Every structure is written in C-alpha cells, then in structure tokens.
Amino acid sequence: MNTVCRIGMDTAKNVFQVHALDANGGTVATRRLRRTQVLDWFARRDRSSDCLVGLEATGGSHYWARQLQRLGYRVRLLNPKAVKPYRQGQKTDARDAAAIAEAVAREVVSEAPVKSEEQQALLARQSYRRRLVEARTALGNQLRGFLAEFGITVPRGWKKLRERLADAAEDADNGLPADLRAVLAEGAEELRDLDRRIDAQDREVARQARADERSRRLMELDGIGPLTALRLVAICGDGAPWRNGRGFAVSLGVTPRQHSSGEHVRLGAITGHGDTELRTLLIHGSRSTLRRADQGVALDPWTERLRQRRPHNVAAVALAHKRARIAWAMLAHGTRYQAPMAA
Numbered sequence: 001m002n003t004v005c006r007i008g009m010d011t012a013k014n015v016f017q018v019h020a021l022d023a024n025g026g027t028v029a030t031r032r033l034r035r036t037q038v039l040d041w042f043a044r045r046d047r048s049s050d051c052l053v054g055l056e057a058t059g060g061s062h063y064w065a066r067q068l069q070r071l072g073y074r075v076r077l078l079n080p081k082a083v084k085p086y087r088q089g090q091k092t093d094a095r096d097a098a099a100i101a102e103a104v105a106r107e108v109v110s111e112a113p114v115k116s117e118e119q120q121a122l123l124a125r126q127s128y129r130r131r132l133v134e135a136r137t138a139l140g141n142q143l144r145g146f147l148a149e150f151g152i153t154v155p156r157g158w159k160k161l162r163e164r165l166a167d168a169a170e171d172a173d174n175g176l177p178a179d180l181r182a183v184l185a186e187g188a189e190e191l192r193d194l195d196r197r198i199d200a201q202d203r204e205v206a207r208q209a210r211a212d213e214r215s216r217r218l219m220e221l222d223g224i225g226p227l228t229a230l231r232l233v234a235i236c237g238d239g240a241p242w243r244n245g246r247g248f249a250v251s252l253g254v255t256p257r258q259h260s261s262g263e264h265v266r267l268g269a270i271t272g273h274g275d276t277e278l279r280t281l282l283i284h285g286s287r288s289t290l291r292r293a294d295q296g297v298a299l300d301p302w303t304e305r306l307r308q309r310r311p312h313n314v315a316a317v318a319l320a321h322k323r324a325r326i327a328w329a330m331l332a333h334g335t336r337y338q339a340p341m342a343a
Contacts, residue, residue, distance in 0.1 A: 002028045004047040007073075008054045008101030009038075010093050011061060019097035020045070030094060038064070042071055054104025056080045057112040065114040076104050077112040113241035115234070122208070122234040126227065129201040130277065136194040143187045150176055162188065205230060217330055220337040221323055223285030231278045232327050239332030245325030252279050254321040270317055279320070286319035287312075300340040 002022040010017040016038050020029040033041055045051070053068050055061045057077040065075040078100065087099035103109045115123075140161055144154050147164060154164045168176060169185040176184075209215040209226035218229040242248040249255060253273035259266045272279075290307055293299045299307065302322075306315045330337060 002026065002046075004028050004045050004051055006052040006054070006101055006104055007042075007045075008097045008099065008104060009064070010096040010100060011055060011058065011064060012093075015093070017093035017097040019094070019101045021101050023048070030097070032093070039067060039071070042068060042073065047073075050074055052076065052104055054078055054100045056083055056100060062115045062120060066116075069114070075114060077114060078103055079110040079112070082109045113237065116237070119234040119237060122230050125201070125205065125208075126231060126234075126277070129198065129205070132194055132198050132201065136191065136198065139187060139191055139194065143184065143191070146180065146184065146187075150180070162191070165191070214331060217336050218327055221326060222339075223282075223289045223319075223323065224327070225285070228278070228281040228285055231275070231281060232331070235275050235278055236328060236331050239328050242328060245328040245332075248328040249321045249324040252282070252324055254279055254282065254317055254324060282320035282323055283316050286316040286323065289319065290316060302340070 004020045005023045006021050008019045008021075014035050016033045016035065018029070018031050018033060018041070019027070020031075022028050031041065042053075049072075051073055053073045053075050055064060055075065055077055057079060061077050065077055068075050083096075083099050083103045086102045087095050089095055140158065143165060144161065147154055147168060152164060152168060154161050165184050165188040169181050169188060206226045209219065209229050212230070212233060214233050215226070215229035218224050218232055219226065224232070236242075236248060239248065242251065250271075251274045253271045255271060256267035257269055257271045259268065289299070289303070290312060293304070293307055298304075303315075303319060306318055310318065326337065329335065
C-alpha cells in the first residue's frame with residue numbers, strides 16, 4: 001500500500017469526502033465517510049510522519065483540525081475562494097476534496113490559523129453579544145417607526161427613545177389607540193431586557209479581560225478596551241501564524257488594495273479582508289484617539305503628523321494599522337507597550 005503524504009477533506013454536517021495522495025501526487029484513496037467514521041479512518045492510515053491534511057476554513061473546521069492534530073497530522077485551513085480554481089469539472093464532494101488535496105500543497109494558497117477551544121469560546125461570547133446589540137438596534141428602529149406613523153418623532157439616542165415610549169404608553173390622552181400603547185409597553189419591556197442582557201455580557205467581557213494577562217497588556221494601548229483586547233487575543237493568539245506585524249495587519253484588511261503594473265503603483269481603498277469586527281473595533285478606537293486630539297489632548301509625534309496631513313478617516317485607518325502591528329508584537333514577544341513621548 002502506498003504511503004499517504006497529503007489528504008484533502010471536504011467537510012459537511014454528516015457526510016465527509018476524503019481524497020488521499022502519495023508523495024508523487026498519485027491517488028491512494030477516495031472515500032465517502034460518515035461523521036462517526038472520520039477519526040477512525042484517519043487513525044488507520046499508513047501515512048508519512050509529516051502527512052498534511054487540508055480543510056476549507058468553514059463552520060466546524062477548527063474542531064476537526066484540532067482532532068487531526070491530536071492524531072499527529074499537520075493541518076492547514078484553506079480559504080475556500082483560493083481552493084475553487086483547483087477544482088476540475090463541475091462541483092461534487094469528490095472533486096472538492098481532490099481540489100483541496102491539490103491546493104494544500106501550494107504555499108501561496110492563503111490559510112487561516114487553527115484556533116484553540118479558548119479562542120473559539122471568546123469569539124462565541126462576542127458573537128452572542130453582537131447578536132443582542134443588533135436585536136436591540138432592530139427593536140429600537142421598529143419602535144421609532146411605530147411612533148412616527150402617529151406623528152411622534154424621537155430624537156437620536158436611547159435615553160430619548162425610552163422617555164418617549166414611557167410617555168406614549170402612559171398618556172391616555174395622546175390619541176394613540178389602546179392596542180398600540182400595549183405594543184409600545186411590551187416593546188419598552190423587551191428593550192429593558194435587552195439592555196440588562198447586554199450589560200451582563202459587558203461585565204463578563206470586562207472580567208475576562210482583567211483576568212487575562214495578555215489582554216491587560218493590550219489595554220495599555222490607547223483606544224483598545226476589553227472587547228478589542230479579547231478579540232485580538234482570540235484572533236492573533238501568540239502571533240505565530242504571521243511572520244511579522246505587517247502580515248497580521250494585512251490579514252485584518254487595513255492595508256490599501258493594490259492594482260499595480262510595471263512602474264505604475266495604484267493604491268485604492270482598504271481590502272476589507274479578515275475579521276470585520278476586529279477591524280471595526282480598531283478603527284473606532286483610532287477615531288476616539290483622534291477626537292481627543294481635537295479637544296487638546298497631546299498625541300505622540302507620529303500620530304500628530306499623521307493627523308495634520310491626512311483626512312480624518314484615512315488617519316484613523318492608518319492608526320488602526322499601526323496598532324494592529326504593535327498588538328502583534330506584544331502578543332508574539334510577550335512585551336508591554338512603551339508609549340513614545342508626546343509632541
């Protein structure tokens with residue numbers, strides 16, 4: 001039997017397709033597996049000591065990557081868009097697995113680092129909190145719409161909305177139908193419940209940030225709070241998947257998109273790759289720093305020069321890029337932040 005050197009696995013909920021190749025690229029095995037058969041099949045393979053397994057970075061892929069690493073395999077989580085060009089013919093599970101087996105041997109194919117259980121748990125809590133915030137925003141917009149239909153406008157801000165809801169529900173002489181007042185009262189109660197749940201999530205995030213030594217060091221950076229610090233820990237880890245801070249910043253999409261040829265260098269807007277929420281948090285933190293500078297707070301010389309010569313949004317993204325690089329260095333080398341002297 002030929003020794004397996006690399007394997008492509010197309011994952012799903014219950015049915016998995018594997019495609020195994022030898023050192024010469026010849027097909028050794030093609031197999032359709034049920035979920036309960038996957039680990040047993042991999043454990044029984046006659047494989048090389050550095051056998052490489054490729055998976056697309058989709059739902060559940062980090063779990064399977066950790067399981068295969070425990071069996072002694074080397075695992076790469078590949079970008080599904082980068083795998084697609086390697087598929088021959090029409091789409092089937094078998095051809096997808098074969099494409100993954102081909103793509104996994106190419107170093108140029110972009111990949112995602114395998115996350116630990118701790119990292120995924122941190123991301124799960126933040127994802128749950130984000131859903132609560134989105135639900136509150138949607139409810140607030142709906143309640144504002146209900147009031148606007150009856151000629152009641154609400155200024156910006158949650159405080160004003162709560163005041164108008166209380167007035168509309170309690171005032172029997174405002175001309176609103178009784179059924180609408182009941183709906184507004186129920187909506188106000190749901191809004192209060194969402195506020196309580198979001199506050200509870202914020203307290204837990206703050207507790208976790210204080211308990212984690214890495215996030216405490218990251219929060220020494222101006223513009224990085226508990227949410228951003230914990231997400232940096234969850235996404236970056238120890239920084240090993242990236243060679244340097246620039247590589248990490250590129251993976252977050254805070255670098256210009258290039259369309260260059262020959263001697264003509266054309267730079268556009270940021271690429272927007274990577275984790276959207278972390279990129280958003282870093283940029284919002286940079287905006288807060290620049291706003292404080294407008295109020296007279298002294299900045300370090302580099303940031304002050306940037307603020308003077310670039311538009312506000314451009315400066316915010318550039319500052320977010322720099323902070324991503326600093327954060328990578330702090331996590332990769334275990335160092336603390338040393339602030340430069342203010343201008």
